[in-house]
Every structure is written in structure tokens, then in C-alpha cells.
Amino acid sequence: MSRFSEPQDPVFQQLNASLSFDRRLWPHDIAQSRAHARMLAAQQIIGEDDRDAILQGLDAVEAELVAGQFGFDAGDEDIHMAVERRLTEIAGPVGGKLHTARSRNDQVATDVVLFTRDAAGHATRAIDALVAALLDAAEAHLDWPLPGYTHLQRAQPVYLSHHLLAYVWMLQRDRARFVFAASQTAALPLGAGALAGVNFPTDRAAVAAELGFDSVVANSIDAVANRDFVLDYLGAAATCATHLSRLGAELVLWSSEEFGFVTLSDAWTSGSSIMPQKKNPDAAELLRAKAPRIVGHLAALHGVLHALPLTYNKDMQEDKEHLFDTVDTLDLCLASAAGMIRGARFDRERMSAAASDDLIAATDVADHLVKRGVPFRQCHGIVARLVRIAVDSGRSLGELTDEELTAASDELEPAQFRALLAQSSWLESKVSEGGTSLQRVREQLAAARAAHTPV
């Protein structure tokens, strides 16, 4: 008998029910119930017979869930109640002993923290796979020049390897974020009861050990009120997705006819329902488009927790859908990025032609003057004037006359100036650590390989 005299309104049940989404927590729910039952018996809170009956019942429930034959009831509010209900059907009233010294509050926190821990681990492995694809691509295109852009204007030439390695380092930072998020899942909430601890001499450390936790949450209120670890996961995912959106945006841009730097494989592109010629970079566009979705999830969960008095409030049920959709979305995005990179065919000629625009040697010319003793700021002005003369007269820098050059600066020796405009030297003069000269990129690639965890 319940303390309620009236049944729940069907609209309320619809609003309240979480089973449609929290059912995917079942493996964690079963795992924690096993550990909990074993601990209860070890502490003599339930008998060994009870424990064995419960464990056998849980095996049967798990088998049904694995086989997709578990029969959910209309009355199952959530996965925890569904499992306990079925357990009791199978094992009899002893099933009702499983909830001794446990509340749904610490139970659900434990399921979610287990899920998040797994998700963080999975994300690091998916990142490793994408990094592997990028490293291979960097190696395969070690000395392919293309323009580096600032403000989407050609700025200075770089090697494609160097450009791709920039993503590797972003992803390595993302990996560190997921490792941090995983560290925030290392303490077991179970054992906190509803909020105050429980009336039984439980052994939380034993449960923690069985479930792979490093420690137990130190404060029972915090144990049931805390969803920081979900925020940490979502935060890591949001930044990672933002990185992927930059990659997606570049793939879209580079596969435009105007850039023409890359052809995405048929396996990662779509046609048009009306325009037979179209080969659309849908996957790259979706890679780009998913970041705001994940950022939205992060902001929404912050919003849910905003101003929420302790301890557990029903609002916190909102954590799960934001988390689950983020996990699924990020998983697809990371796998898609790896697939696209592995299938991409870069166009050496188009990139090289773009990188040969002699305007982008302007900094090198200025630096040449610096080496002759002219303060950099003056050199900048001298070369800017040359650029203006060239642009205004529709010529390249290389087409300026000797007179124009020497008029700009005494230090500008025409022959040397024209020699400077030879492309390879522009790249190879970037000798500073982390720069795009081939030697530096080779060092960088080696360091990136060393930092990489093979999948």
C-alpha cells in the first residue's frame, strides 16, 4: 500500500517517466546491484541465501535484457524499478531485500557515474583513432605546400602535414579533458542512501572495489546532489565538438570548387535530389553542425542545476538525455572525422598553386630587410608600399621594376628580392621551433607519434 489514495495522472506519468531513455543504464544497474547484494551479505545485513537468490535472479533479468526479451510494464517508472520489479517476479519477495540500505537517489547517481566513466574512456579511444588517421595523413603529405590562412586570407605557406598536426594537438588536449572527466567519476556515490547515509553498517569500500572506483564519495549529501562529472564530460565533449566543427568547416571549404584542395570520397558525400551533378560534403557539414547541439546540452544542464537547493531534486532527471545524446553524437562525429580524413584525396597541384602567390612572401621580404639592420616596423612599411604598387597596377611582386624596388629602400637588392620569391625558401626559412620548415615538422610528427596512444 502506498501513502497515496489517487492514481497518477497519465500526463504526469508521461512527464515523469524516464524509462524510455534511462533503460540504457541497465548494465550498470545490474552491476551495482550485484555488488550491493554481495556487500549486504558480507556485512550480514542479508543472509547468504538471500544474496544467492538475488544474484541468480539478476542473472535471469540480465539474460532477458541482453536477449531483448525483457518485458517492460506500463507501470515501470524507470529502469531501476523495472529491474527490481522483474527481479521480484523471478526471485520472489527476497527481491524486495535488494533495496535495503539503498535509495534510488544513490542508485541513480551510481548508474550515471558508471555510464559517464565508460563514455569518457570510449571518447579517449575514439580520439586516439582519429589522431591515428591524422598522423597517417600528415606523414603522407609531409611536404605538400598550401597557403596558411589568417582571416581567410592567404598569409604564409605551410605544409599540409603541419596544418593537419594542428588538429592532432587540439585532440590531444581534448583527450586530456576526457581523462580529467574520468577522474571525476572515481568516487562511488552508492551507500549515501537518500541523502544522509543509511542505518546499516555497510562496507562502501568493498562495493567501490568491485565496481572499479578508487574511493567513496565523502559526503552523503554531495553524493546524491552532485552531477559535476556529467558537466565535466559535456564540457570536454563541447570543446572537442568545437574542434571538429573547425575541421568540418575546413573540409567543406576545401572541397568547394573555388578552393579545390580536397576531394572527399564518395563514401562520405551525398547527391542532390534535384541537381544531378552535385556531390555534397554532407558529412563534413554535419561535423560542423553538431557542436552547437553539444554546447546546448552543456548549457542546459548548467541551467537545470542553477539555483537548485540541496539535495536531490527531480530536476536532476534531466541530466540523462543531455548526456546520452552527447555521447552518441560525439561518437558518430569522431568516427566520421576519422573516416573522412582516411578517405580524403588532397590535390597537390591546386594547393601548391595557391601557395605560390608571391604576395605571401611579403613577410619574408620584410624579414630580409630586418637582417640588414632596418627596424622591423620600417621594413613592414616598405614592403606594404610595394604591395600597394603591385596591387594597384595589377602586377605580382615579382613584376615590380628594379627602379620601384630600390626607390622603396636602399637595402632592397632586386636580384635578392626576386630570389626570395621562390616558394620553397619561404617554407624552409621558418626554422623556429614549432614552425613549418620540413625539419621542424619532422620533429613535431615524431613528438606527436610519441604522444599518441595506438588504438
Add this chain to the structure above:
Amino acid sequence: MSRFSEPQDPVFQQLNASLSFDRRLWPHDIAQSRAHARMLAAQQIIGEDDRDAILQGLDAVEAELVAGQFGFDAGDEDIHMAVERRLTEIAGPVGGKLHTARSRNDQVATDVVLFTRDAAGHATRAIDALVAALLDAAEAHLDWPLPGYTHLQRAQPVYLSHHLLAYVWMLQRDRARFVFAASQTAALPLGAGALAGVNFPTDRAAVAAELGFDSVVANSIDAVANRDFVLDYLGAAATCATHLSRLGAELVLWSSEEFGFVTLSDAWTSGSSIMPQKKNPDAAELLRAKAPRIVGHLAALHGVLHALPLTYNKDMQEDKEHLFDTVDTLDLCLASAAGMIRGARFDRERMSAAASDDLIAATDVADHLVKRGVPFRQCHGIVARLVRIAVDSGRSLGELTDEELTAASDELEPAQFRALLAQSSWLESKVSEGGTSLQRVREQLAAARAAHTPV
């Protein structure tokens, strides 16, 4: 001479100028310029005389800035240009040599990373101060009972110390987030040039050492395109602010006449312009209200970086205002929280009375039956029935008759039942690790003190 033939539109200058907000970066800008100048000379890229002239000039510029006597020009687009302009006025054309082997792209990244590193360090110390206030308050109210709430319904009694310690653990996690954020500021961007590295044999490690970095950014493109560390700071701040919003919300709630658990000091409250009796918890409300502001900054910066092709784009100038306002807001919030906690006067009587509601012993009664062998789920039903009888007839649980009790369950011995309803036993029976029994709270407080870094 510039490559431009037309002056900038005044509206564009207004849109473009960052000086009004980036001027606070000047200490970092001066510091990096000093390190850069020393390195240029050590590498023989500039002469020692040039270096000395630059360093003296920078001293003079710094003195003006410290004294608030630095004259900004209408034409100063940003703090970097303002400092270089003034340096050249003071030191002469040699000032123009400072920008050798440096671009604003790596320069601004370096200023921002230095600022963020400082801000993260500052946040950890402000957290330590708030934790100290909470630890003292917990110690001072070790055994003061109040109801613990779930769903804002009285659930089970806890000690105020236990409740306050929940915030300590949240804040310790926030601290870990800021330490992580600081770790993401440990690599020096300077030396990346515009994006590709520079044409000079610079010594980035030397600059890094002087400025307190552990390493240099491995990829020059990444160095100028990366703002992850700002996201990391904002993410840490958003979660911390969300925690503070929960604290603020509880202080508002508890200082209502209906709860009456706390009286905030006059130093942290305001009056009303029209209602003479009002004493409003404005500080607590603002503590609550600031979280969405910081979450908004975080989401906005993700939005700015979304789909941005490499490398540097002007959009990234938007990083600073989001960061600065977050730093200032969080700083005020942490200090305010500490001040409010130190000044709060808790009302032992009101809290204790609320905690004495005998309905909140219901779990304990159920657990009592469990210990007599009844499966928990049945116990829950038995007690729920008793609650319903009591509530329907307007009585407390303690007022139920012997007949009603034994009718509910054979195992329910009336005398024991009534003994159970004595408050202190409810708290003291929560003996599980992390629970609210006094012994457990004492252990927890000791652990929290041990984990605390005194300010």
C-alpha cells in the same frame, strides 16, 4: 606607408577597437616584450644596445601605466599597438625592432594565456578562502540538526556541519578544475609568428623559462588558433558559479520567514526603497543570479570558435570580454560567499524544530522492520500505510494507537516504534561511511581540513 589608400571608417574603428578592454593585459604585454627582447639579443637577432634601449623604454612605459599616466591615442587599436607606439616615442626607431620575429597573433595569444594562468591561480586561492569559511562554520555547528531535503520536502535529519561540508567537496572539485585549466596554460605560444613560425633562429625555450611556462606550443598554427585554455577557465568558472548559485538559493530560502534557519548579517543585506521593514538577501540573490551570466559567456565563446577555419581569425578577439567579465564576476562571488557564510547567524531552535517532524523518521521505522527480517520493499509499504493513516487523520506518527501499529505489521512493537521516533537516534543511526552520524561527520571534517590549502 600602409598598403591602404583610404582611412578606416569611424564605425569600423569602434567595432574593431579592443583597447577599451584589452588594456588590462598590459602587465603581461610588457613582461613578454622584455623576455622577447632579451631572447632576440641572446640569439644575436638584435644587438645588445638595441635590447638595452628597448628594455629601458619598456621600463618607462610600464611606469606610465602603473601611474595611470599613460596617454592612449585615438589611433591605438589595441594595447599591443599602444605599447609599441609609446615605446618608439620614448626609445626612438629601435622600438620598431621589438616586433622582429613576433606577430600580434602569437603576442596576443601569449598575453591571454598569461592572464588566464593568473586568473586560474587566483580562483584557487579564492576557493580556498571560501572553503576555510565553510570549514569554520561546519566546526561551529557540528551537532546542530536540521532537516535534509529531497524535492524540497523534509526527508531525513542531518547536522548543519554535514550540509555545509557538502559545499566544501563541491568547491574542492572546482579547485581541481582550475588546476586543470592552469595546466592548459603551461605551453608558450610566442614564437609562432603569424602562424607558420618565423624566419629567425629564435630560442623559444628561453622565453618560456623566463615567463614561467613549462614548454612551448608544439605547432605554430595551433599556437595562434587555440583558445582552449579560455574555454577551460570558463568551464571551471561556470560549474563553480553553478555551485555558488545553489548556495545562494539556499541562503535566500533559509532566510525567508517561513524557513527562518538563518539570519544574514546586515553587512550582506539591503533595505527596500518603499517597505521599511524589509531586510533583503540581495547578496545571496546575486550569488544565485550570476551563474547564467558565466554559462552564457562559456556558450558564447564556444559559438565564436564554432566552424572557424584555421588559423587566426578576428572573431577570436571576442575571447577577452567573456574571459574578463567571468574573472571579475567569479572573484566577487567567491568573496561574497565567504563573507556571507562568516556573517551568517543560524537559528538552532528553528532548524531543530523542523528536524523534529516525526514523519521524517519513516525510513528508520522501515529499516527497523528490515532488521527483523521483513524485505525492505514490504517494510516500505507498511510504513507508507501508517503515514497515510496519520496524515489523513491529522496526527503525527507518534500518535498512532497500538492497535493501528500492530494491525499494520506483526513485527511492529509499539514501544520500540515510539522509541525510534526520538530524534537523536535518527541522526546517529546513519553510521555508514560519509553519513551524518556525528562520528562520521567528525571524520569527514578532519579529511576536509586535511585536503584544504590554507590561504
Add this chain to the structure above:
Amino acid sequence: MSRFSEPQDPVFQQLNASLSFDRRLWPHDIAQSRAHARMLAAQQIIGEDDRDAILQGLDAVEAELVAGQFGFDAGDEDIHMAVERRLTEIAGPVGGKLHTARSRNDQVATDVVLFTRDAAGHATRAIDALVAALLDAAEAHLDWPLPGYTHLQRAQPVYLSHHLLAYVWMLQRDRARFVFAASQTAALPLGAGALAGVNFPTDRAAVAAELGFDSVVANSIDAVANRDFVLDYLGAAATCATHLSRLGAELVLWSSEEFGFVTLSDAWTSGSSIMPQKKNPDAAELLRAKAPRIVGHLAALHGVLHALPLTYNKDMQEDKEHLFDTVDTLDLCLASAAGMIRGARFDRERMSAAASDDLIAATDVADHLVKRGVPFRQCHGIVARLVRIAVDSGRSLGELTDEELTAASDELEPAQFRALLAQSSWLESKVSEGGTSLQRVREQLAAARAAHTPV
């Protein structure tokens, strides 16, 4: 045959496929296809036989969809392709003529705009139903006093009717927002083709008329690139949900033991898995919790559209899940709010006792002095002093002595002062338009009834 030589990668198909969510657009897809086919025939672009075959085929497809017997294929990328595929299976190659003068770009825009129009209409009706519940509740509690709060401190007493009517006006504004959103769905995108218009002399006005649009989108590029109407719907929903979160928060607060102003019906509350006494306001908490979810959807769609070059980009596929979840969430929330209000039992005694706190007459005492000619700001000071004396000595205002009163101000006649502290006069003196005096509330209720559209 397609222009592609390689099949799509299964991961890409997963990322790309929208069928799992866009299938609910089918009624709109069928409706627009019927109108399109009729127009094509009327304009002699297809024959009448073709039209009839297509219409019969669409009837058959619709019947399968209604009956839940439509067989989706693994290869069906979206609902549009699924319907066309099935149509062609049923009607033969003539089915391939339906896509004449149409692109998926204008087709999907049309489906979404139709869906949004329906959703906006539905929202207005759901609001009307909630307003009806609030109006009835206001009428039933016309003269029940409770404290009005500012800063969650008791400020001045109001009638419950007055408080409930505040929500009515919020909701009427929400209604206006949905009416505005609906007005933004009044122009037909169909006929824009992929982006440039089509090569056939179509009659868009005829299609618009059949589908209930006021006009056609004036620019074919805008027709396929525009999702403003979704933003308008989401914006209206976000503000409405924020209003509901305030209502939910108040129901949670008022059903706490400390406030005790309301008892929610059993039909809208839940028990606890561990605490048998608990009756939790889960529905009210979820009402509160859903606003950030919808705000997150709004922000995410803005993020998706951010910086997106014209015209259609695949990113825009992200519009649908944000829209659909918002529609479903808001629908549940509005219905739940109405149900909770209709089932709520207010506690006249608790509210009245709280409203009788004589401190909240302080403004009235000050205004009394104003009427005797003392400037308001001085009156405020006089009464504030009295409040302080009372609070410091643990007395109510009514317990102050004659000496204390006259010492505070010559104008303060003790007898009148004490008469002022009689509760009903405090409410009834709020005679200003829109105030809480009974006469004013009666006028307001009549106006609110007049503004209400009965469901």
C-alpha cells in the same frame, strides 16, 4: 545510376540519416505532394492521368502510414525519399514525375513550416486551457490573503487570485508570441526549387492556397535558407517555459512543510523508493526543470545557423530535433501545469497566518504618515527605526509602547497606528489600478476573462 562509384560508409549513413526523427513530418509531406501534383497538372507540366496515378498512390501510402504498416527501407535517407520510393513502388515510374519542379530543399522547408504552423496553433490552445484553469482558480480563491514576496521576503499581503492572475497575463503574452510565430509561417517556400526557382511555369499561389498559406516566399534563395520561423517558435516556447518554471518553482516552494500553502493532488506527486512518508512534487519540479532544455534548443539552433553561407547547407537538418523535442516538451508542460493547478488544494489558514505578520504593514504605516504631510523618505526612516526596535527586542510592531511610538514621530498616533495593523485594511487600501484590493482584482478578473479564448 548515380554519379557516385562507391557506396556510403555505414557510419556516414548513421550520421546523415534523418528518417528516425523526420518521419513525423509525413502528414505534411503527403499534403504538399498532393497540392504539388495538382498544380503540376493544372499547369500542364504533367498530364492529368499522371496526376491521378500519383494522387491514388499517395492515398495508398498515406493509408499505410496511418495504419503503421508503412515499411521503411534501410536505404531511406529521409521521409521524403521514403514516401517517393514507396509511391513509385505502388504507382510505377509515374511516381518519379512527382519531383518535377521541386527539390528536397524547398520540400523540406515546406514540411517544416507546415509543422511549425500547426505546433504554434497547438501551443495557443494549450495556453488557453492553462489560462482557463488559472482563471477558475483565481475565481475560487478571490479573497484568500497570502503574503506577496519580494526577494522571497514577505513584503505586502495580496489575494491569491491576484497572484494567480499574474500568471494569466504572462501566458497571454506567450500566446501573442505564438501568434507572431505563426505569422512567420504564412508564406510558402515550395516552388523555390533547389535555390534559384525552377524551369517550369509553376503556379505557387495555387499551392499556397491549397495548403493554407497567405502568400509565397518572395525570394527562392531565402525560401530554402530560412529557418527563422523555427527560431520564432523556439523563442516563444523558451519564454513560455521560463514562465512555467517560475510557476513550478512556486508550487515546489509552497508545498514545502515550511510554507505549507498548497497540497498538490496525489495524481501529480510521487513517493520515494526509500522514504515511505515522502510525497514529492515531481511534476512541479519537472515543470521547473524543462525551461533550460528549451532555452538550450533555441541557443543551439542559433548556433547552427551562425555564419552559415547561403543557401541550403546540410547543417540545417539540425533544425528538426530541436523543434520536435521543444514541441513535445512544451505540450507536456502546459498540460501538466493545468492539471496541477486544477488539482491543487490551497491552505487558507496557513496563507492567512503568514499574511498576518504585522511587519508587512510597515509601508502602510509610512504611507499613513505621508498623508499627514511628512515626506515619504522621512516616513520610511521613522518606520524603519520602529522595525529595528521591534526586531531587536523580539516584539511585533503592535507590541511597541506608546512612548516608543511617539518618540519616533509626533505624527504617530498610537491608536491609529495599532488600527493600521489590522490585516484586511492593508489589502483593501491598495486601491490603485492593477492593485490587490478586492474591487481592483474583480475588475482584473473580468478583463482577463474577456481576453481569454475558451478552449
Add this chain to the structure above:
Amino acid sequence: MSRFSEPQDPVFQQLNASLSFDRRLWPHDIAQSRAHARMLAAQQIIGEDDRDAILQGLDAVEAELVAGQFGFDAGDEDIHMAVERRLTEIAGPVGGKLHTARSRNDQVATDVVLFTRDAAGHATRAIDALVAALLDAAEAHLDWPLPGYTHLQRAQPVYLSHHLLAYVWMLQRDRARFVFAASQTAALPLGAGALAGVNFPTDRAAVAAELGFDSVVANSIDAVANRDFVLDYLGAAATCATHLSRLGAELVLWSSEEFGFVTLSDAWTSGSSIMPQKKNPDAAELLRAKAPRIVGHLAALHGVLHALPLTYNKDMQEDKEHLFDTVDTLDLCLASAAGMIRGARFDRERMSAAASDDLIAATDVADHLVKRGVPFRQCHGIVARLVRIAVDSGRSLGELTDEELTAASDELEPAQFRALLAQSSWLESKVSEGGTSLQRVREQLAAARAAHTPV
């Protein structure tokens, strides 16, 4: 004397003070105070002498504010208190009568609603100015072809006028949003007092009339608790900024060397500190970058209002900074967009060359087959096959042989096929309403001019 015995903590004052940002409300504060004083006298709540003294005092205060000579005090918490303090200094104790029948709660709501009304009006005019620039640009480039893009792939050619007009229609919708937002500022909050109405027989309609409101807020609680109108303004601004971000993104893209469709004027571009050749589209990038900032403000204010119990809470002070920064940002963005459009120099040759890519005639070829009776879906397949043959062999469609063409379809007459590939016909065949044929664009331009409100 206040009811407080202890001064406010300086940190609290910093957290609490709003003067640094709310001072810009002063014109509205003065205006409402004048109207309020006149009404109080007309209703004989204060004397005519008092009114005159107050009005003269307000004139003096206003003069100081206009002249920038108003002396703010350290103790001025907000602009309302500063004005009243100064008024009393100037006019004597009678200044204390101004706050009769008014609370800061309704006062601040009134200031903010007045500010928002003005801001919405200003936004519509700024939009009108931008629309004027776009209309002129459309007219000047009526028949300049460029590729229309979907998925950033060339899809079908359009005229530049048609493309620019797409933005006109977006902006007209934005205008409608601001008109709606203005409609939400049409009811006067003043007169609601703290929350319950006031103890005086005020004449709110008179105040409303003087301040240009259509009506008074019907419910005093709603009057002080409502900030919907700010959300409406922010929502309109967010969508408008998102449109501008699309325009900014296209200007960035089109001014890349790869696209080369537009050259932005020197007045709206910047150079680089290191690369002398750079001409960066900073203004266009910032136009792109500002949308997330405004979306962040919108989300943050929703967050602030989330779950806030009625009536006024200090949290609502957060409304102002979000509003003010949005107003300033949008203002700059709209003016910048107009300036950039007016200064942009489009490159007819580059655009036309891009539009001549014969692959983008593919739809036209398919439609040609449709007109010969082949179902569209088959036509699509036939042309897709031709595209594949051409792409695989590195030829254009026009270079396919007669054999290849007739092998693809009997209906494909080689001569007609090649005639179809002449560019102008592709554009001119888009005869459907809203399409890109010149006649249709002329109609559209006329309609857009008719819909435009000249500035």
C-alpha cells in the same frame, strides 16, 4: 535611520551596485519622475508647490547630467537613488515626496521598458538603413551572374541582385520582430508599487499618456516581475545578429583569393602587424563573430529568470547589462554591415567565370528531358551518369561525345544538349515566381522597395 545596525561590506557594495551600468537610464528616470510628480499633484497626493519644487529640481538634475557634471556619490547604489539624493540636495526635503506611491520595483521596470522601447525603435531604423544599402546594391548589380551554392558547392547560377535581396527579406522579418518587441513595451508598469499596488488613488492612465504608453500593466505583481519585453528584444536581436553573421561569413568567403568575388573597401579592412601584404576583412569577421555574444545574452537572461519565484528578486538586476551590451553591439553591427555593403566592389568577371561552370546546368538538362516526357527521377539518373563520365575523364559536360550522350538516353539530342549549356538560358529559365530570371528579380526588387521604409 535605517533598520540596519551595521554598514554594508565593501565587497557586497561592489557586487550589489548597479550604478556603473544603470546610469544610462537617467533620461528615462527623469522623464518618469516628472510624469509621476505631475500625477501626484493632479490627484492631490502632493501639493502643487511640492510638484513645482520637484520639477524645478529635476530640471537642475537633468542639466547636470546632460552637462556631464552630475556628481555621483560613493553611496549611490543605483541611478534612481542618485537622482533622488541629488534632487533632495537641490530642492530640500520636498524631494523626499517624489517617492510617494512609488517603489524602486515599479520605477526600475518603467525605466527599462522605456529604454527597450527606444532601442527597438532604433533597431528598426538601423535595419531600414541597411536594407536601403542592400536595395541599392541589388539594383546596381541586377544582372551580374554568380553561382548559387548549396552545401558550398556550386549549384545553380543566380544574379547577385537575387542573392542580395535574400538578405533584404531576412532583415524585413527582423524588423517585424523588433516591432513585436516594441508592442510588448506598450503597457506602463509604474503605479504597481512594490508589488501590490499603492495606498493612494493614483491615476496611472495619466502617467501612461504622458510617457507614450498605450495602457497600464493590468496586474501589479506582473508589473514588477516581468522582463519579457527584454527577452523579446534580445530574441529579435539574436536572430538579426545571426542573419548578419551569415552576411559577414559570405563577405569573408567572397573576399578570399580563392573566391575573389568581392573587394572590401580599405575603410572596412585592416592590415597585419607582421605581414605587409595582408588586407584583412576584420569588420566582416566581427559581424560574423557577434551573433554568439547576443545569443549568449539571451540565454543568460532566460537563465536568470528560470525558476524565480514571484515577484521582484534582486536577480533581475542582471537584465540590464545583457540588454545594454546587446543594444550597443547590434547597433554597431547594423551600421557596419551597411557601410561594408556600400563600400564593396564586386568582381563581375570572377563571379561570371564561376557561374559558367557547365556542371551547374545539370538540372536544366534533366528538366529538358522531363519536358520530353521522361519522369524526373529517371532524368536525374541519366544526367548523373553523364556527370560521372565527364568527371571521371576530366572533361566538362560540353565535351562529351554524341555517342556518349545518346547512349545515356534516346531523348538526349546532342545539339540541344549543348545549346542548353549556354549560361544565360540557365538563369533566364528560372521563370517561377520568386526565381532568379531577370523579370522575376525585377518584380521582387519592386516589391522590396515598396516594403521598405526609407530612413
